[in-house]
Amino acid sequence: MNLRNRLYRFMQGRNGVDALSVFLNRLSFGCLIGAILFTFLSVLFLRREATTASTVFQVLYFIAYGIGIILLVLWFFRVFSKNVAKRQAENTRHLYRMQKLRRKWASVKQQWKDRKTYKYFRCPQCRQKIRAPRHKGKIRVTCSKCSHIFITKT
Ligand SMILES: [Zn+2]
Incomplete structure (x- = not known):
């Protein structure tokens, strides 16, 4: 062998x-x-x-x-x-x-x-990552995962 x-x-x-x-x-x-x-x-x-x-x-x-x-x-x-x-x-x-x-x-x-064009943050309720365009002032965000609504600055 x-x-x-x-x-x-x-x-x-x-x-x-x-x-x-x-x-x-x-x-x-x-x-x-x-x-x-x-x-x-x-x-x-x-x-x-x-x-x-x-x-x-x-x-x-x-x-x-x-x-x-x-x-x-x-x-x-x-x-x-x-x-x-x-x-x-x-x-x-x-x-x-x-x-x-x-x-x-x-x-x-x-x-x-994307750091200059988008702001990244997390939903305060479920920690889902969300992004929004920058320089839009205060915006109202509805979480895509848990539908929690909150205000954030961009
Ligand atoms: Zn959420």
Whole structure:
């Protein structure tokens, strides 16, 4: 049996690489790069005899390195796990969270782009986000979600 077949056999019934694993892998990589950076800074400050700063970066190095290794272990655990149903549920939750985060980020970007033409505020009753054109003075707003009526300045 060649290596490829053996690998295929080995991976059968296991979770394999999914979106959450890729995410963990990148996060782990980021932490390890951070750890290298912190070591570099620690040595740099030590050479300048700034021992406190050097110690701080040494601690940061250990934290970043530790988290990086933990994430890598998690990655291995997820890829080779045989509890596929549970791993898939985790992956679905991860995708959902990412989607929510992307939507939030898009909304923040849009709000920043519109900041001169639109005022953004929340309904005082249900917290629904509402926008209105700026420079219209005091306006009466009816919430699109709960129909609450309130006055606001634009
Ligand atoms: Zn409302």
